[in-house]
Amino acid sequence: MALLTPLFAFLYHLPQVYKWLLKPYYIASLFMSVAFLLVRKTPGICEHLSTQREDGNSCDFDWREVEILMFLSAIVMMKNRRAITIEQHVGNIILFSKVANVILFFRLDIRLGLLYLTLCIVFLMICKPPLYMGPEYIKYFSDKTIDDELEKDNRVTWIVEFFANWSPECQSFASVYADLSLKYNCAGLKFGKVDIGRYSEVSKKYRVSTSPLSKQLPSLVLFQGGKEVMRRPQVDKKGRAVSWTFTEENIIREFNLNELYQKSKKLDKPKGEKFERPTESIWLCHINKKKSGKKLN
Numbered sequence: 001m002a003l004l005t006p007l008f009a010f011l012y013h014l015p016q017v018y019k020w021l022l023k024p025y026y027i028a029s030l031f032m033s034v035a036f037l038l039v040r041k042t043p044g045i046c047e048h049l050s051t052q053r054e055d056g057n058s059c060d061f062d063w064r065e066v067e068i069l070m071f072l073s074a075i076v077m078m079k080n081r082r083a084i085t086i087e088q089h090v091g092n093i094i095l096f097s098k099v100a101n102v103i104l105f106f107r108l109d110i111r112l113g114l115l116y117l118t119l120c121i122v123f124l125m126i127c128k129p130p131l132y133m134g135p136e137y138i139k140y141f142s143d144k145t146i147d148d149e150l151e152k153d154n155r156v157t158w159i160v161e162f163f164a165n166w167s168p169e170c171q172s173f174a175s176v177y178a179d180l181s182l183k184y185n186c187a188g189l190k191f192g193k194v195d196i197g198r199y200s201e202v203s204k205k206y207r208v209s210t211s212p213l214s215k216q217l218p219s220l221v222l223f224q225g226g227k228e229v230m231r232r233p234q235v236d237k238k239g240r241a242v243s244w245t246f247t248e249e250n251i252i253r254e255f256n257l258n259e260l261y262q263k264s265k266k267l268d269k270p271k272g273e274k275f276e277r278p279t280e281s282i283w284l285c286h287i288n289k290k291k292s293g294k295k296l297n
Contacts, residue, residue: 023130033097036104072100132174137185139192143199151226155267157189158223162208164197167217173246184257188264215241222255
């Protein structure tokens with residue numbers, strides 16, 4: 001059963017996997033992930049490679065290469081145990097496949113190793129994972145609007161994500177947070193985001209470090225009456241983030257979203273506040289939900 005559950009989950013999300021893999025970023029990443037396999041197995045190229053096999057077959061893996069690939073598989077399996085989205089699963093596979101390719105190419109020929117490492121660095125600098133562009137009920141803050149919006153109406157509860165576009169964790173969490181905003185947004189409970197990679201003053205004021213070593217990205221903070229009530233991940237006295245998994249279930253439970261939503265949706269829309277027309281993608285989401293017989297809160 002333990003083996004069937006991941007298989008069923010993969011098959012359920014298979015259409016989404018195809019959709020992501022067809023994007024240029026993932027196509028290029030896929031080719032780079034299997035680069036050593038292609039070089040080792042391509043006729044006309046593999047015959048000129050060195051090998052440690054006893055039979056001298058340079059078009060097949062030797063025992064050390066098999067050992068490296070098996071170790072890679074074990075590392076990917078361990079990392080994917082904490083992955084919460086398909087993007088994270090695919091991202092872990094791509095990342096550690098590239099690391100294995102670097103080791104294998106350097107072991108094969110230092111010139112090939114340097115060439116592949118250079119390609120990885122160039123790819124990292126010019127290519128970024130595609131950002132989430134789906135429907136959402138999220139207000140994006142700047143350094144000049146966040147304080148005013150949080151303090152505008154004391155009756156409104158805000159859940160704000162502090163993120164940075166360069167963070168893989170933030171990119172993977174984007175679809176989860178958007179889905180929560182579609183389910184729980186109402187007059188008294190709203191969702192916001194602020195890019196602290198862009199607005200450094202906001203990160204200092206709200207004590208969210210942008211350092212990759214801090215593990216504070218993303219950070220979710222609950223505000224009531226303009227004051228912080230709770231945040232995840234929590235930060236200890238030494239300024240280190242306490243490990244926490246950003247799954248939809250964890251967020252609903254920790255932030256008590258079901259109860260908070262029931263209380264917040266009773267709040268009438270504040271007087272004088274203009275109705276903001278949802279984006280076209282949100283209207284399409286409404287139409288699709290109605291056609292499928294589901295209600296969008």
